[in-house]
Amino acid sequence: MSSGPSESTREFDLTGSHAWQELSAHQPHVYAMHLREIFAVDPKRGAELTIDVGDLHIDYSKHRVLRETIELLLGLAREVGLAEKRDAMFWGEHINTSEDRAVLHTALRLPRDATLKVDGQDVVHDVHEVLDAMGAFTDKLRSGEWKGHTGKSIKTVVNIGIGGSDLGPVMVYQALRHYADTDIRCRFVSNVDPADLVSTLADLDPETTLFIIASKTFTTLETLTNASAARTWLLDKLGAGDDAVAKHFVAVSTNAEKVSAFGIDTANMFGFWDWVGGRYSVDSAIGLSVMAAIGKEAFADFLDGFNIVDRHFRTAPLHQNAPVILGLIGLWYSNFWDTASRVVLPYSNDLSRFAAYLQQLTMESNGKSVDTHGHHVTTDTGEIFWGEPGTNGQHAFYQLLHQGTRMVPADFIGFAEPTDDLPTADGTGSMHDLLMSNFFAQTKVLAFGKTADEVAAEGVDPHVVAHKVMPGNRPSTSILAPKLTPSVVGQLIALYEHQVFVEGAIWGINSFDQWGVELGKKQASELLKVITEDESPETHDDSSTDSLVRWYRTHRGR
Numbered sequence: 234m235s236s237g238p239s240e241s242t243r244e245f246d247l248t249g250s251h252a253w254q255e256l257s258a259h260q261p262h263v264y265a266m267h268l269r270e271i272f273a274v275d276p277k278r279g280a281e282l283t284i285d286v287g288d289l290h291i292d293y294s295k296h297r298v299l300r301e302t303i304e305l306l307l308g309l310a311r312e313v314g315l316a317e318k319r320d321a322m323f324w325g326e327h328i329n330t331s332e333d334r335a336v337l338h339t340a341l342r343l344p345r346d347a348t349l350k351v352d353g354q355d356v357v358h359d360v361h362e363v364l365d366a367m368g369a370f371t372d373k374l375r376s377g378e379w380k381g382h383t384g385k386s387i388k389t390v391v392n393i394g395i396g397g398s399d400l401g402p403v404m405v406y407q408a409l410r411h412y413a414d415t416d417i418r419c420r421f422v423s424n425v426d427p428a429d430l431v432s433t434l435a436d437l438d439p440e441t442t443l444f445i446i447a448s449k450t451f452t453t454l455e456t457l458t459n460a461s462a463a464r465t466w467l468l469d470k471l472g473a474g475d476d477a478v479a480k481h482f483v484a485v486s487t488n489a490e491k492v493s494a495f496g497i498d499t500a501n502m503f504g505f506w507d508w509v510g511g512r513y514s515v516d517s518a519i520g521l522s523v524m525a526a527i528g529k530e531a532f533a534d535f536l537d538g539f540n541i542v543d544r545h546f547r548t549a550p551l552h553q554n555a556p557v558i559l560g561l562i563g564l565w566y567s568n569f570w571d572t573a574s575r576v577v578l579p580y581s582n583d584l585s586r587f588a589a590y591l592q593q594l595t596m597e598s599n600g601k602s603v604d605t606h607g608h609h610v611t612t613d614t615g616e617i618f619w620g621e622p623g624t625n626g627q628h629a630f631y632q633l634l635h636q637g638t639r640m641v642p643a644d645f646i647g648f649a650e651p652t653d654d655l656p657t658a659d660g661t662g663s664m665h666d667l668l669m670s671n672f673f674a675q676t677k678v679l680a681f682g683k684t685a686d687e688v689a690a691e692g693v694d695p696h697v698v699a700h701k702v703m704p705g706n707r708p709s710t711s712i713l714a715p716k717l718t719p720s721v722v723g724q725l726i727a728l729y730e731h732q733v734f735v736e737g738a739i740w741g742i743n744s745f746d747q748w749g750v751e752l753g754k755k756q757a758s759e760l761l762k763v764i765t766e767d768e769s770p771e772t773h774d775d776s777s778t779d780s781l782v783r784w785y786r787t788h789r790g791r
């Protein structure tokens with residue numbers, strides 16, 4: 234382990250802390266104010282409650298916070314030792330205590346000339362060794378030099394993985410489709426529902442298809458099942474023996490032994506380390522499919538984007554630190570306003586999987602009910618993330634955002650330059666401007682709404698006035714960037730990764746384990762025997778599942 238400050242082992246009573254008490258006392262004051270009033274008494278906030286980091290321009294002025302609120306939240310951050318906890322992560326301390334591991338996804342994007350020794354190992358050297366191997370491999374794929382079993386070049390890369398071994402690559406591949414500069418295309422299979430694999434392979438030519446089996450542990454049931462089925466498909470279609478596997482299968486994993494047992498030559502394996510959590514791994518070798526599509530240079534830009542935000546998070550004063558401020562605001566609503574969820578609304582179709590990606594990042598990280606000492610937490614934890622790209626969401630769920638009884642803080646993400654543009658119907662405008670006019674209109678209406686007087690002044694039938702009132706006072710963050718580039722995608726991901734850290738550090742939970750997914754996996758394998766073999770479905774301790782299993786067996790003819 235490298236030197237650095239030790240995380241305090243003292244037990245900390247979060248809700249009893251001075252800062253928490255102050256925030257509780259302050260909340261009713263802010264609650265009583267409408268954002269209209271908050272802006273009226275502080276007209277400069279729109280220009281001043283902003284942070285620029287890298288290419289991102291972040292406006293948090295439309296939040297139900299006063300400048301005093303931010304100070305109090307920063308007081309909470311100081312009282313829990315947020316900066317020390319952050320530094321402990323960057324130094325490689327074993328902050329993932331339940332698994333006794335360092336948490337070092339930030340090392341994946343350090344430049345080649347940086348130094349970081351963790352547990353006696355030069356991790357920067359290791360990271361760049363793998364990046365070089367990935368670069369050499371993807372160069373061969375992209376140039377057509379890598380040939381399949383029958384001598385043809387690869388046209389389609391199919392990534393088989395799930396969770397962090399799928400969501401990141403899918404999201405980034407879609408976001409950066411304009412940077413895919415060869416005729417290699419990627420597809421992704423994750424679900425153990427065979428419909429996923431069957432539909433993905435239906436129109437593929439096995440001679441020109443390469444599979445990346447992406448699994449940190451190489452034990453994940455879905456991935457290994459799909460990988461076996463893919464191997465059978467390939468060998469059957471090619472009429473080939475096992476020797477064809479080496480030309481059509483590569484692996485990304487931390488587990489060389491299991492990769493080899495599966496039949497993939499470890500010479501075709503790209504490694505990473507136990508200090509990279511699955512949901513933090515798109516910038517490791519797990520991003521191999523992305524590199525195959527966009528090339529090693531654009532992938533380096535992607536990593537550099539993360540690093541820009543890492544440096545900001547590590548060095549910017551807390552009051553100008555974007556992940557700190559946004560994480561604290563997320564916590565403010567979760568704990569002092571009882572909001573359960575945050576909606577993420579990218580005004581970019583190319584970010585259509587961003588909310589799904591964030592769901593794993595945030596909810597697998599912070600969906601915990603015990604603190605790092607194993608004691609039950611005394612506050613709610615874990616924001617529920619959801620969302621869809623604008624403007625689609627406007628025609629689906631924005632009604633609830635605008636006029637429903639629940640307050641849902643929203644993150645809007647938009648770009649100055651379009652990835653694609655077309656003229657509007659009258660031929661004079663740009664469809665991208667139309668898209669972005671909706672971004673600005675929605676954030677404005679959510680914040681400021683429309684009063685009954687304003688509605689009535691338009692001559693609306695008095696019976697309908699109440700229905701047309703737009704309450705406003707609904708908070709949002711606006712995140713703007715010049716363009717959806719590889720670096721910007723990296724910046725956006727890191728911005729959310731570090732918000733997760735900020736919230737988890739203050740809640741005192743371990744954001745880097747995920748024990749809650751294990752029992753379901755174990756019981757699925759036990760129930761598989763019950764639904765497929767002649768084992769009795771009667772457990773006598775769960776009449777609901779017993780009866781569902783009986784129904785299933787009957788309808789499967791068993």
Ligand code: F6P
Pocket residue numbers: 395396397398447448449450451452453456511512597747750
């Ligand atoms: O089941 C949850 C999980 O462990 C995630 O944390 C992880 O991203 C996913 O499964 C896939 O794991 P692996 O990469 O080891 O196949």
